[in-house]
Amino acid sequence: MNKTKGCLIANFATVPLRRTIQDNSDKEFLFLKKKSPLSLSRAVSQLHLPGISQKYNENRYYPLGEASASLIGVTGAENRGLSGIEQSFNTVLRKDFGVKKIRKNARGGVISVIQYDAPETAPAIRLSIDSVLQYIVYSRLREGVEQHHAQSGAAVLVSVNTGEILAMASYPSFNPNRFSGATSAEMRNVAINDSFEPGSTVKPFVILEGLRRHIISSSTLLDTRPFRVDGHLIRDVGYWPALTPTGILQKSSDTGVSHIALAMPSDALVKTYSSFGLGKPTGLGLPGESTGYFPFSRHRWADIERATFAFGYGLRVTPLQLARAYATLGACGVYHPLSVTRLSAPVYGEQVADPKLADAVIRMMESDVLPGGSGVRAAVPGYRLAIKTGTAEKLGAGGKYDGGHITYTAGVAPASRPEVALVVVINNPKAGQHFGGSVAAPVFGQIIGPVLTRLKIAPDALRAPVVHRQSG
Incomplete structure (x- = not known):
């Protein structure tokens, strides 16, 4: 791994990379960093490193801020509603990300797609709040x-x-x-x-x-x-x-x-x-x-x-x-x-x-x-x-x-x-x-x-x- 790649990975991971891998050797995958800046994620993606991929999550933005916070509520991991309307309408608001199962060869290349269920967009809820x-x-x-x-x-x-x-x-x-x-x-x-x-x-x-x-x-x-x-x-x-x-x-x-x-x-x-x-x-x-x-x-x-x-x-x-x-x-x-x-x-x-x-x-x-x-x-x-x-x-x-x-x-x-x-x-x-x-x-x-x-x-x-x- 060259110096540029090493610096990017070190910056991407929240703890030293080698220790992270050793501590999680029994897992199929692990997160090196959550909620990383989009620019950093894209830089790592362009390195095309084997075994390293990105998962993009959508985060809620509340334009009214504190004015409606206790009513609208907030979301946590994977936009799961934690309070307020977000929690009460959680099952409706959560997006179905779909399913994609693939078969890979020994080098990690995709051979075929076994199953693909297209993601579904969550329905919009029109609140009565002005x-x-x-x-x-x-x-x-x-x-x-x-x-x-x-x-x-x-x-x-x-x-x-x-x-x-x-x-x-x-x-x-x-x-x-x-x-x-x-x-x-x-x-x-x-x-x-x-x-x-x-x-x-x-x-x-x-x-x-x-x-x-x-x-x-x-x-x-x-x-x-x-x-x-x-x-x-x-x-x-x-x-x-x-x-x-x-x-x-x-x-x-x-x-x-x-x-x-x-x-x-x-x-x-x-x-x-x-x-x-x-x-x-x-x-x-x-x-x-x-x-x-x-x-x-x-x-x-x-x-x-x-x-x-x-x-x-x-x-x-x-x-x-x-x-x-x-x-x-x-x-x-x-x-x-x-x-x-x-x-x-x-x-x-x-x-x-x-x-x-x-x-x-x-x-x-x-x-x-x-x-x-x-x-x-x-x-x-x-x-x-x-x-x-x-x-x-x-x-x-x-x-x-x-x-x-x-x-x-x-x-x-x-x-x-x-x-x-x-x-x-x-x-x-x-x-x-x-x-x-x-x-x-x-x-x-x-x-x-x-x-x-x-x-x-x-x-x-x-x-x-x-x-x-x-x-x-």
């Missing part, structure tokens, strides 16, 4: 998490009329094109892997059930003064002696929804939440998806448990489950299966709520983004939004509340004819305030405005502020 929307959602989410020094965050954007997921972002994230140093926290998809108590984001569904059971009407005035249940004081952040259902949503009144819940059978809200998809798997097939915690089989409820269930305690949901619930509400109570692939034909949903009542609740939710509402920081000029903010105390590892908080803003837009549902979750903010209206609501507004522009949805113009009746 790359522009995905980047918008991710970048705004990242800014929100970093600004508030939060532990993590997630945002999910769903088409109300089809159930297609248009964007799903999680932060922290990682570079999928070079992920060897990524941590488990960076590779985690918060939108589906983590579940949290949803706080006040469930209140629209309490109002909906109260209307359905004729416990309340749109003009009912409810006593929202502090009161005790089983020795526990239930009170609101502010003080309002009485509020209508619209006012309860606008001011995010715990006392108001507690009174409504206590007037229902103990299992009423369990059935209502469940009908909108809370506590149920989404069926997307993404790896590691959590179903959260939901009290399906609970038979005995203390009054305090019934009351707190109405403002989002005693259950845990994923951001994706919550987005599905709001998409169902925005679709006039039609429950559509979620899809991460683009639909070629309409999928008919299931009517789970009275469309007139769902529409009435949407109208009430508009008050939250108007002056006086807890979500006013989510407002987008020219558009009517129907949203609900939420804040929940965070459960620690020991099952006790540890002083942290989960902040939410969830809603649909435009309110006059909902097209998309968006949920923003910021987990455990450490800087500034810890309320959904001050942490998650601005992120919601920064996302939904560009989303509506991107989808070419015309402004529907905010109507005059809703004035709710209250005594005192």
Whole structure:
């Protein structure tokens, strides 16, 4: 072997060549180097060395980088899916390289081809994800998490009329094109892997059930003064002696929804939440998806448990489950299966709520983004939004509340004819305030405005502020 060939082989091999051959003398072949530069492989190939050949592998390149990393996932050796969509669609996406069996002579020359099965190209999968929307959602989410020094965050954007997921972002994230140093926290998809108590984001569904059971009407005035249940004081952040259902949503009144819940059978809200998809798997097939915690089989409820269930305690949901619930509400109570692939034909949903009542609740939710509402920081000029903010105390590892908080803003837009549902979750903010209206609501507004522009949805113009009746 001349000097040039020797240098090339030495550079090609990761360990001294002679030792490599000796250590693997019982094998039919061995890899001298994996993932070598194409230029080096070609140089070695041009030497025509007996017994040395090259195997070319295709490597995935992810143009959106960290913006879609936790959703799309990554591949390992031979492009085998290791996480995300890559893993769940691995059997579909893996290319069939075919089979070629040949007969050689003693000098290594090919005598004949015994078997040849042509390689098959893997079918293309068209995702429902819009790359522009995905980047918008991710970048705004990242800014929100970093600004508030939060532990993590997630945002999910769903088409109300089809159930297609248009964007799903999680932060922290990682570079999928070079992920060897990524941590488990960076590779985690918060939108589906983590579940949290949803706080006040469930209140629209309490109002909906109260209307359905004729416990309340749109003009009912409810006593929202502090009161005790089983020795526990239930009170609101502010003080309002009485509020209508619209006012309860606008001011995010715990006392108001507690009174409504206590007037229902103990299992009423369990059935209502469940009908909108809370506590149920989404069926997307993404790896590691959590179903959260939901009290399906609970038979005995203390009054305090019934009351707190109405403002989002005693259950845990994923951001994706919550987005599905709001998409169902925005679709006039039609429950559509979620899809991460683009639909070629309409999928008919299931009517789970009275469309007139769902529409009435949407109208009430508009008050939250108007002056006086807890979500006013989510407002987008020219558009009517129907949203609900939420804040929940965070459960620690020991099952006790540890002083942290989960902040939410969830809603649909435009309110006059909902097209998309968006949920923003910021987990455990450490800087500034810890309320959904001050942490998650601005992120919601920064996302939904560009989303509506991107989808070419015309402004529907905010109507005059809703004035709710209250005594005192």
